Amino acid sequence: MRDRLSAVAAWGAAGMVLAAFAWLIGDVLWRGLPGLSWQFLVSAPADAGRAGGIASILLATVWILAIAIGTALPLGLATAVWLAEFGHRQPRLQGHVNHALDVLAGVPSIVFGLFGNAFFAVTLGLGFSILSGGLTLACMALPILVRVTGAGLQAVPAELRQGAAACGLTQWTTLSRLLLPAALPALLAGTLLGIGRALAETAALIFTSGYVDRYPGSVFDSARALSVHIYDLAMNVPGGERNGYASALVLVALILCINLATHALARGWQRSMS
Amino acid sequence: MSTPGRSSPPDGDAALRAVTGLAARLSGTVVVGIALFVLWQAWPALQAVGPLRFVTDAGWHPLAQPAQFNLLPMLVASVAVTLGAMLLAGPLGLFTAIFMTDYAPPALARLLRGVVELLAGVPSVVYGLWGLVTLVPLLAAWQPPGASLLAGILVLALMILPTMVLASHAAIAGVAAEHRLTVAALGFSCAGSLWGVLLPAARAGLCGALLLSTTRALGETMAMLMVTGNVARMPDSLFAPARTLTANIALELAYAMDRHRAALFVGGLLLTALVLALVRLARGLGCAWRHA
Amino acid sequence: MSIHSLPTTTCAEPVPQTALQALDLTVRYRGRAALRGVNLTVADGSVTALIGPSGCGKTSFLNCINRMTDLIAGCEVSGTLSLFGEDVLTDGSNLLALRRRVGMIFQRANPFPLSIRRNLDLPLREYGIRSASERAGRLEQALRDVGLWREVIDRLDDPALALSGGQRQRLCIARAIALEPQVLLMDEPCSGLDPHATAAIEDLIHGWHGRYTVLIVTHNLAQARRVSDHTAVFWLQDGAGTLVEHGPTGALFAAPRHPVTADYVAGRAG
Numbered sequence: 001m002r003d004r005l006s007a008v009a010a011w012g013a014a015g016m017v018l019a020a021f022a023w024l025i026g027d028v029l030w031r032g033l034p035g036l037s038w039q040f041l042v043s044a045p046a047d048a049g050r051a052g053g054i055a056s057i058l059l060a061t062v063w064i065l066a067i068a069i070g071t072a073l074p075l076g077l078a079t080a081v082w083l084a085e086f087g088h089r090q091p092r093l094q095g096h097v098n099h100a101l102d103v104l105a106g107v108p109s110i111v112f113g114l115f116g117n118a119f120f121a122v123t124l125g126l127g128f129s130i131l132s133g134g135l136t137l138a139c140m141a142l143p144i145l146v147r148v149t150g151a152g153l154q155a156v157p158a159e160l161r162q163g164a165a166a167c168g169l170t171q172w173t174t175l176s177r178l179l180l181p182a183a184l185p186a187l188l189a190g191t192l193l194g195i196g197r198a199l200a201e202t203a204a205l206i207f208t209s210g211y212v213d214r215y216p217g218s219v220f221d222s223a224r225a226l227s228v229h230i231y232d233l234a235m236n237v238p239g240g241e242r243n244g245y246a247s248a249l250v251l252v253a254l255i256l257c258i259n260l261a262t263h264a265l266a267r268g269w270q271r272s273m274s
Numbered sequence: 275m276s277t278p279g280r281s282s283p284p285d286g287d288a289a290l291r292a293v294t295g296l297a298a299r300l301s302g303t304v305v306v307g308i309a310l311f312v313l314w315q316a317w318p319a320l321q322a323v324g325p326l327r328f329v330t331d332a333g334w335h336p337l338a339q340p341a342q343f344n345l346l347p348m349l350v351a352s353v354a355v356t357l358g359a360m361l362l363a364g365p366l367g368l369f370t371a372i373f374m375t376d377y378a379p380p381a382l383a384r385l386l387r388g389v390v391e392l393l394a395g396v397p398s399v400v401y402g403l404w405g406l407v408t409l410v411p412l413l414a415a416w417q418p419p420g421a422s423l424l425a426g427i428l429v430l431a432l433m434i435l436p437t438m439v440l441a442s443h444a445a446i447a448g449v450a451a452e453h454r455l456t457v458a459a460l461g462f463s464c465a466g467s468l469w470g471v472l473l474p475a476a477r478a479g480l481c482g483a484l485l486l487s488t489t490r491a492l493g494e495t496m497a498m499l500m501v502t503g504n505v506a507r508m509p510d511s512l513f514a515p516a517r518t519l520t521a522n523i524a525l526e527l528a529y530a531m532d533r534h535r536a537a538l539f540v541g542g543l544l545l546t547a548l549v550l551a552l553v554r555l556a557r558g559l560g561c562a563w564r565h566a
Numbered sequence: 567m568s569i570h571s572l573p574t575t576t577c578a579e580p581v582p583q584t585a586l587q588a589l590d591l592t593v594r595y596r597g598r599a600a601l602r603g604v605n606l607t608v609a610d611g612s613v614t615a616l617i618g619p620s621g622c623g624k625t626s627f628l629n630c631i632n633r634m635t636d637l638i639a640g641c642e643v644s645g646t647l648s649l650f651g652e653d654v655l656t657d658g659s660n661l662l663a664l665r666r667r668v669g670m671i672f673q674r675a676n677p678f679p680l681s682i683r684r685n686l687d688l689p690l691r692e693y694g695i696r697s698a699s700e701r702a703g704r705l706e707q708a709l710r711d712v713g714l715w716r717e718v719i720d721r722l723d724d725p726a727l728a729l730s731g732g733q734r735q736r737l738c739i740a741r742a743i744a745l746e747p748q749v750l751l752m753d754e755p756c757s758g759l760d761p762h763a764t765a766a767i768e769d770l771i772h773g774w775h776g777r778y779t780v781l782i783v784t785h786n787l788a789q790a791r792r793v794s795d796h797t798a799v800f801w802l803q804d805g806a807g808t809l810v811e812h813g814p815t816g817a818l819f820a821a822p823r824h825p826v827t828a829d830y831v832a833g834r835a836g
Contacts, residue, residue, distance in 0.1 A: 006465040010377045013369030014386060017439070020432055021393055024404050031407070078297030086291050087298070088639050097302035104305040106549050108493025110520045114542040115308045117527060118315045139304050146301065159676035165637055166672075167689040167741060168665035172286040177688060178678055200397035203495035203520070207527050227399045231496060234403050241407055248400045255395045 025252075032249030035242045041250070045213050048237045049229065054247055056215040060130065060223030061199070063216055064209055067134025068141055068198045073191060075138075076145030081175065083146070084153040105143035109203040112140050116208035128222040133209025137201060141194035148193055152186020153179060189265045196258045199251065202227040226251050309546070316543050319343070319536030328540060334506040336526070336534040343537045345544060347508040351423065351516035352545075354509065355498065356491040358427035359434060364484060366431075367438025374439075375446050376468060387443070394436035402500030405429035410501055417513040421503035424512045429497050434487040441486055445479020445562065446472060482561035489549045495520035519545050583650070585610040585749060585779040586631065591645035593626045593635065599806040601626045604645070606798060606809055610748075611776040615790035615815065616783045618800035618830070623807025624783045627800070628751045630654070631781070632668040633661055649749065666693060669742030673754040675734035677726035677741070682718050685726050685737060686744045693745055708744035712736040712770060732763025739770065743778070750774070752782040756789065768793050787831060791819055799827045 039053060046052035079097070087094035116136030126132045156179050164174040180187070202225070210222035211232060224232070230247045233240030323343055331344035370390075374383045405425060414420025449472055457467040473480070495518075503515025504525060517525070523538050530538050586608040593601040601623030608614050616624045626635070633654065635641045647654045654664060678685050686708060690701045709715040714736045718729075726737055735755060742750060752771075756764040771793045774780055784790050790797055797819070798812040811824040822828040829835035 002469070003463050003465040006372070006468060007377060009369050010373035013366050014373040014378065016366060017370045017435060018386065018389065020435075021389055023408075024393075024396075024401070024432065027404050027408050028400065075297050075301060078294045079301040082291075082294035082298035086294060093298070093302075097298050100302040100305045103550065103553065104308075106489050106553050107305065107308065108489075108495070108520060108545055108549060110493065110495040110523050111308070111312065111542045111546050113495075114315070114523060114527070114539060115311055118539070119307075119311050123311075139308070142301055142304060157676075159672065159674055160678065161637065162634065162670075162672060163676040163678065163738070165634060166632060166665060166670035167692075167745065168662045169689060169692050170287050170662060172290050173688065173692055175290070177680075182679060196395050200395065200399075202397065202399045203524060206524060227397050227496075230397075230399045230403055231500070234399075234406055235500060244403060245407075248403050252396055252400060255397070256392055259392055259395055 028245060028248050028252060031242070032245040035246030036249055040243075040246055044215065045229075045243075048240070049213065049233050049243055050237060050239050051243075054226065054229065054243075054250065056213060057224055057226050057229045057247070058250075060209070060216050061226045063130045063219065063223065064134045064137065064205070064225055065195055065198055067131060067219060068137035069191060069195060071135060071138035072141045072145050072194060076142050076190075076194075077149055077187070079142075080146045080149035080153060084150055085171065085175065085179075101143045101146055104139070105147075109140065109201055112136055112204040113207050115139070116204060121208055126220065128208065128210030128212075129220045130209055130216055130223050131219045133205045133223075133225065134219070136204050136208045137198045140201065140204060141198050144197060145190050145194045148190030149183070149187050152183035152190070155186070156182045185265045185268055189262045192258050192262045192265070196255055196262075199254060199258070200227060201225075202231055206231070312539055312542050312546065316536055316539035319533055319540050322533060323537065328537075328544075334522070336530070336537055341533065343540075345519065345522075345537075345541055347506055348517055348519045348522045348541065349544065351426075351502065351509055352492060352518040352520065352548075354423055354516070355426040355430050355502070355518060356488060358423070358512075359430035359491050360484070360488055362427065362431035363435045363438050363487060367435050367483070367487070368442050368480070370435075370439045371442035371446055372468065374443050375450055376464065390436045390439045394440060398433060398494055398496045399500075401429055401433045402497035405497060405501035413513075419503065419515060421501055421515050422513045423502065423509050423516045426498050426502040426516065426518070427512075429501050430491050430494060433494060433497055434491050437490055438483055438487045441483030442476075442480050445476040445483060448479060449475040478560055478562040481559055482556060485552055485556040485561055489552050492548055492552070493520065493545065494518075495524050499524050582609040582611060584608070585612075585650060586781075587646075587648050588627075588630075589646045591627070591630060591643070591647055593623065593630060594642045594644075595638070596640040597642075602803075602806040602808050604809045606812060608779060608781065608796070610650075610779055612796055613771060613775060613780040613782065613794045614796040614798060615794035616781060616798050616800060617785070617787060617790050618807070618810075619802065620785070621807070622800040622802045624800050625753055626807065628670070628753055628781060628783060631749065631751055632665050632670055634670070636661065666745050667747055668749045668751060669745060669747035671735070671739055671742060671750065671752040671755045673757055675731065675738050675758070677729070677734050677737050679725070679727055681723045682726045682729070682737065683722040686741050689741060689745055704744050708740040711743055712740045713766060714740060730763075732759050732766060735759060735763070735767065736770075739767070747778065749779045749781070752780065754783050754785065757785065764789075787819075787833075791815060799824070799830065801826050801830075 041053060042055050043053035044056045045054060083094060083097060113136065116132055120126050120132035120135050121128055160178055160182065161174065164178055205225050205228050209225060211224050211228065212222040213224045216223040226247060230244050230251065233244035233247065328343055328345045331342040333342050333344050334347060335342040374386055378386060409428060410420040410425050413422065413425055453471050453475060457471050462470065498518045499521040502518060502521065504517045504521055505515040506517045506522065509516040519541050523541055527538055584607055588604050588606045591601065591604040592599060604627060616627065618624060629635045630643050630647055631654065635643050643655055649667065653659060678688065680688065683705065686705045687701055690704055695701050706715060709718065714733060717733060726734065729737060756767055768789065771780060771782065782793065794815045796813065797815045799810050800807050801810045811818065811822065811827045818827065819831050822831055826835060
């Protein structure tokens, strides 16, 4: 009896989950595909986004991501290296840094938006700009980058470290010639994951990189990310739904590509570690 | 030949240690910086208005004379959508995870997992778009105005479902590997092993999954902004429009000045405090806490 | 002190110089002693076998000599340990220089996941040898010394991980001796190898008498008799490993003084 009930509940739940998601994805495809064309990708938005395409939006998104990853990656990599290779000598500091990163990963994105607006845009005087938005996203992506990279470094077999130490290699050589190459797929996977998160983020960008949908001229210009564009078309532009859905389809497709690439990397990495 | 007998580590290693140490300290400081900065920005409101008025004022009328700053309706809305979404997504996610480990043919389990992983990455603004364009009109035909607590609960439930499924699947799969053979050898029925052994053994991971999903739900902004109607009033039914703490900030930060702006930061502070309290709770309960 | 000048001066002396001296050496992991009160003197150019059952501190002892213990969190070493009169355990001593003087071979061969050539080239470069031709010369000499040169001459740039188990272990030995160490620590170097590969490595050790000071951990008593001129027996006493007997291999196996040694070498214990 209990067996039967559990089975029914499990099948039922899975069926409902699949159905709901089919509805969501089907809806995005159904409403998004008609608006999607090559022209849509390469022309600038017109009439507040109702007409035209998303070329300037895509460009702005790439700039914001580049700033975010360009800042968070070196910082995150160096932090992961310290935590994995040097942290054990200062266990208290190591504990504090780990705890701080865990808390950071839990902070809601709108709070990052508040902070980014107050700190980067107002206090540092960067205004609504690609730089403000990118730096805010860098803070958000930091914990993911540190965790995934750190896991990659920790998964390097201990024998490799022992061999390097026994040969009297410096830590710099051990790291740059042996550990980082071995952990490279994890590093890439972490970067992709960070890009995925940053790409999906909206709330933290509305008040940091802003709404301007023109082609950005420099990192000090305000620019509109793809996710913000979808939000604006849906909420503030009557008749913007068609292009909003087409943009959503582009965003979901980008996320899907990133997911697939991350998986391929992770699989290749597990093979090389075993 | 290098010089043996030198007493300090090579310069390169000292520099490496110094630079990475600096980076680690900086990374650790980011969260402290955010907390202090938000607190600093909220301070004028906390001082001039006083913490009490954020729950006792007649309503949220930041631009009225005199301005009123009651955050309680938004807090109630945030907690209500979160609880509602957890009530839906919790069991649904758990059973889907059970399905993936125990019932699904391998190919179906893989497909389901792929779909759920993709959905975990779908931006909240896309869930919001779907809710706004597809779900809200359906609800409006049944119980106007459509944009309501219920719409928020449904969209949010769908949004956190992937997190819930993936985290509970990881928890159950983790214990299944070590207990499955023992349980089979003892002649347990499938459900018996599940409810008697696997789920209790996966308790820590499941509780972590639940709390991780809850913090995600509580912090969600865009989808809530798009489907709950954004009326800053105490919601009196499931079908009434409401405004969450997160949406309140997103709606008003663009034009808020002075004390109003500071009051929005108080909202952010409250939100962060709630999330941190949940993280603490998770640690206190011994939950396996993992940010997937 | 220069690394290169040492062996030549010692060879001329009638009495072998002391290579290694441990006094009251104790190793603790998170406060629990794993090895207690070891006193051992090892002569330069000798081969010493460390025997005894598992878990009685043999590997811990080896790990002290090149301070691999530093890599283990919560590991504390006390007592004194000197290498050719120089203190090894002092914090200020140069770790990298120490590890270049003391090579180590592990139970599981651990070549770097690089090409065969890079496996030797990388440490040599680190060692400060700028000239490519000198590095190539040392590489060839080391590979010849371990009998690998002919086997790999036409595939030096292939990945080292493509080699067989015995070849990998000999590559690791070549990697260690290319740095011209004074001491070689071998931690059960043959335990994962077939008899043929084992014989090849034992032959190498035979050829090293007088050239390197070798400390080899082995569970194979016959191997200890074959390759060593001194044997040190470790045993578990009061929950921690310690050295119970030490002497010339022939005498120790023929007439063990300590009862546990007698039982162990006769195959009655351990």
